[in-house]
Amino acid sequence: MTMETTEVTADLSTGQRLALLREMILIRTFEEAVLREYHADKSPGFDIGKGLIPGEMHLSAGQEPVAAGLCAHLETGDALTATHRPHHLAIAKGMDLRSLAGEIFGRESGLGHGRGGHMHLFDPATHFSCSGIVAEGFPAALGQAFAFQRAGTSNVAAAVAGEGAANAGPFHESLNLAALWKLPVIFVIEDNDWGISVARNASTSVPTNAVRAAGYGMPGVRVEGNDVEAVHAAAGEAVARARAGGGPSLIEVHTLRLWGHFEGDAQGYRPELADVPGRDPIPAYQRKLRDAGLLSEADLAEMEGEARTRVEDAVEHAKAAPAPNPAEALKYVFVEGE
Amino acid sequence: MSISTGTARARQSLPVEPEAGSRRLNTAKALQEAIGSQMEQDDSVFVMGEDVAAYGGIFSSTTGLLEKFGPQRIIDTPISESAFIGLGIGAAVEGMRPIVELMFVDFFGVCMDQIYNHMAKIHYESGGNVRVPMVLMTAVGGGYSDGAQHSQTLWGTFAHLPGMKVVVPSNPYDAKGLMTAAIRSDDPVVYMFHKGVMGLAWMAKNRRSIGAVPEQDYVVPIGKAKVVREGSDVSLVTLSLSVHHSLDVAEQLAGEGISVEVLDLRSLVPLDREAVIATATKTGKVIVVDEDYQSFGLSGEIAATIAEHDPALLKHFSRVCVPDVPIPYARELEYAVLPTAARIEAAVRTAVTA
Ligand SMILES: Cc1ncc(C[n+]2csc(CCOP(=O)(O)OP(=O)(O)O)c2C)c(N)n1
Ligand SMILES: [Mg+2]
Numbered sequence: 001m002t003m004e005t006t007e008v009t010a011d012l013s014t015g016q017r018l019a020l021l022r023e024m025i026l027i028r029t030f031e032e033a034v035l036r037e038y039h040a041d042k043s044p045g046f047d048i049g050k051g052l053i054p055g056e057m058h059l060s061a062g063q064e065p066v067a068a069g070l071c072a073h074l075e076t077g078d079a080l081t082a083t084h085r086p087h088h089l090a091i092a093k094g095m096d097l098r099s100l101a102g103e104i105f106g107r108e109s110g111l112g113h114g115r116g117g118h119m120h121l122f123d124p125a126t127h128f129s130c131s132g133i134v135a136e137g138f139p140a141a142l143g144q145a146f147a148f149q150r151a152g153t154s155n156v157a158a159a160v161a162g163e164g165a166a167n168a169g170p171f172h173e174s175l176n177l178a179a180l181w182k183l184p185v186i187f188v189i190e191d192n193d194w195g196i197s198v199a200r201n202a203s204t205s206v207p208t209n210a211v212r213a214a215g216y217g218m219p220g221v222r223v224e225g226n227d228v229e230a231v232h233a234a235a236g237e238a239v240a241r242a243r244a245g246g247g248p249s250l251i252e253v254h255t256l257r258l259w260g261h262f263e264g265d266a267q268g269y270r271p272e273l274a275d276v277p278g279r280d281p282i283p284a285y286q287r288k289l290r291d292a293g294l295l296s297e298a299d300l301a302e303m304e305g306e307a308r309t310r311v312e313d314a315v316e317h318a319k320a321a322p323a324p325n326p327a328e329a330l331k332y333v334f335v336e337g338e
Numbered sequence: 339m340s341i342s343t344g345t346a347r348a349r350q351s352l353p354v355e356p357e358a359g360s361r362r363l364n365t366a367k368a369l370q371e372a373i374g375s376q377m378e379q380d381d382s383v384f385v386m387g388e389d390v391a392a393y394g395g396i397f398s399s400t401t402g403l404l405e406k407f408g409p410q411r412i413i414d415t416p417i418s419e420s421a422f423i424g425l426g427i428g429a430a431v432e433g434m435r436p437i438v439e440l441m442f443v444d445f446f447g448v449c450m451d452q453i454y455n456h457m458a459k460i461h462y463e464s465g466g467n468v469r470v471p472m473v474l475m476t477a478v479g480g481g482y483s484d485g486a487q488h489s490q491t492l493w494g495t496f497a498h499l500p501g502m503k504v505v506v507p508s509n510p511y512d513a514k515g516l517m518t519a520a521i522r523s524d525d526p527v528v529y530m531f532h533k534g535v536m537g538l539a540w541m542a543k544n545r546r547s548i549g550a551v552p553e554q555d556y557v558v559p560i561g562k563a564k565v566v567r568e569g570s571d572v573s574l575v576t577l578s579l580s581v582h583h584s585l586d587v588a589e590q591l592a593g594e595g596i597s598v599e600v601l602d603l604r605s606l607v608p609l610d611r612e613a614v615i616a617t618a619t620k621t622g623k624v625i626v627v628d629e630d631y632q633s634f635g636l637s638g639e640i641a642a643t644i645a646e647h648d649p650a651l652l653k654h655f656s657r658v659c660v661p662d663v664p665i666p667y668a669r670e671l672e673y674a675v676l677p678t679a680a681r682i683e684a685a686v687r688t689a690v691t692a
Contacts, residue, residue: 045539045540046539046540047540047541047542048482048540048541049481049482049483049541049542049669050542054482054483054669055482055483055484055485055667056484056488103667106483106667106668106669106670106671107668112667114666114667114668114670114671115486115664115666115667115668115671116485116486116667117483117484117485117486117667117668119485119487119488120485120486120487120667131487132485132487132488133444133445133447133448133487134417134445135417135448136448164416164417165417167416167417167418168417168418168419168448169418169420169421169448170448195388195416195417196388196389196393196396197389197391197392197393197414198388198389198414198415198416202414203414203415203416203417204416264540268392269392269393323668323669323670324666324668324670324671325670326670326671326673326674327674328671329661329663329666329671329674329675330661330663330675333662333663333664
């Protein structure tokens with residue numbers, strides 16, 4: 001079993017590279033808009049239950065390379081399970097932005113008609129789901145992969161969770177079962193160094209989760225540098241293997257939590273806080289493409305403009321949508337007519 | 339770490355519900371104080387859980403304790419609830435007194451086997467030969483749009499399963515006294531604090547989340563309810579954050595000449611059935627206000643307790659609970675299913691005219 005550090009500069013076309021950047025910019029634009037709207041009406045002070053977007057908010061800024069690099073290989077019919085920090089993956093998987101924003105705002109127009117919220121996004125159109133319970137997305141991905149296998153399709157399931165989740169039982173049970181039954185699953189660990197306030201070296205007994213793959217009989221790789229192209233390369237291999245019937249793989253990406261664990265987190269526990277903005281992967285990738293002569297200012301302006309238009313449309317749509325009717329609070333507990 | 343002092347400590351008696359005095363604390367500080375004081379006196383006590391050290395507990399249950407007691411006794415864990423709750427059980431079996439935090443009660447699903455098949459059953463299965471003096475501390479409750487997996491109370495589920503005591507403080511005084519009693523108990527105690535009673539700066543709060551707390555150590559006995567407001571027309575039997583709403587409604591309706599008694603259960607296991615029967619006998623009209631799911635739980639248990647005592651006692655019984663639905667995310671929906679002051683008030687008005 002391999003435990004390699006990938007620093008591949010993959011053989012990508014300019015179009016593919018620009019598409020990766022475009023995806024990351026769309027995600028960041030969305031997260032910045034949620035950040036703005038979330039904090040717009042919670043003062044004076046900070047009251048988590050107040051405002052147009054209430055509740056816990058876990059944003060994914062800094063982790064865009066994982067979503068863009070992985071989802072570039074996923075088809076609409078492939079499944080993806082995510083966590084309490086799901087927006088980047090939902091967007092890269094192709095979720096309708098209006099439905100996503102509507103759910104975050106708790107509107108009837110939302111994906112779950114306001115019943116779920118931002119940690120509970122279930123989208124049959126893109127086979128996307130997530131859970132607020134750490135590590136509970138792994139088993140579901142196994143089941144989706146099982147169904148694809150039984151149906152004789154070449155669809156695959158990807159399960160993404162944080163490095164903290166890799167210490168939970170369901171992760172280990174799922175790796176064993178996926179390998180045992182050769183299920184078409186791609187396990188992706190987003191190592192952002194932190195599980196809330198607990199540093200990875202205070203929670204994890206091995207230097208990288210890639211080594212854990214060997215214990216379950218599957219290939220494991222670690223991608224350093226929060227590098228979207230390296231994620232793309234590693235995910236490409238793993239997805240191809242799964243599609244071809246070669247069974248599951250594990251990829252750990254060393255990524256970055258650019259903001260707090262949730263909004264309102266002062267991050268007093270985080271000693272490297274001052275360095276964090278300088279490690280933002282998006283300006284870094286822009287620089288790389290610009291230096292290579294692949295990205296013009298006009299390209300970038302167009303990407304940013306398009307992202308802004310799409311995101312603000314989704315936000316406006318959510319704000320204008322009606323709130324759910326309190327008289328229908330009990331609707332959807334069971335299938336109607338059953 | 340010494341591991342043998344726990345049982346001896348538990349037998350030393352402390353004042354029971356002394357005068358509250360004039361020093362005011364919020365519930366979180368009262369809870370931290372109880373843990374800190376017991377830790378100072380008994381080095382077999384330690385705290386373990388996710389984000390309990392540098393962070394001080396997501397809902398401030400352990401703020402400041404790392405600075406006082408260091409990382410050997412205030413211990414951050416991986417996200418491995420079965421392992422660390424099970425570890426707590428093993429340590430307790432060997433004589434330590436762990437306080438283990440399950441960050442949200444909603445997460446019990448990933449570790450319930452350790453809790454109900456082990457923590458709760460070892461004493462019985464061992465024929466009384468093995469004790470599990472452990473506190474499982476956990477945050478409960480909704481009201482701030484945290485959705486279906488982070489807003490439940492679930493105390494009825496724990497109370498249903500034999501072998502663990504269950505306490506649910508509603509205010510700072512009880513929070514300190516019940517935590518002190520829980521740490522010193524030789525039985526496993528599930529200590530459930532509602533996020534909305536802690537007095538957190540970042541969450542809406544009722545003024546009752548701040549109150550007078552004695553500086554000395556004391557206990558609030560586990561299994562003893564308290565009439566927190568006397569009344570003669572209707573009894574509200576309730577607990578946790580719903581006590582705050584019930585008192586608000588009682589105060590408001592007093593102006594109209596409606597006299598509401600409020601019974602704060604404080605413990606579910608053991609349940610103070612005498613106190614329930616006493617208030618039912620007094621008013622003959624009982625409303626259970628419970629933020630847990632309505633069916634198969636606490637509210638039915640209260641009705642059964644009264645009916646078993648005297649089926650003719652009640653002229654009126656109703657419940658203000660969460661109808662059997664996952665807690666919705668959208669504020670409009672969540673507040674339609676929570677036991678709000680408006681729902682309690684409507685229930686009282688119905689009861690007095692019944
Ligand atoms: C079973 C369970 N335990 C604890 C939590 C509380 N919790 C939510 S997110 C989190 C940290 C997760 O860390 P990681 O998996 O690294 O993901 P990240 O937040 O860094 O993206 C914790 C402890 C939970 N939601 N579910
Ligand atoms: Mg993490």
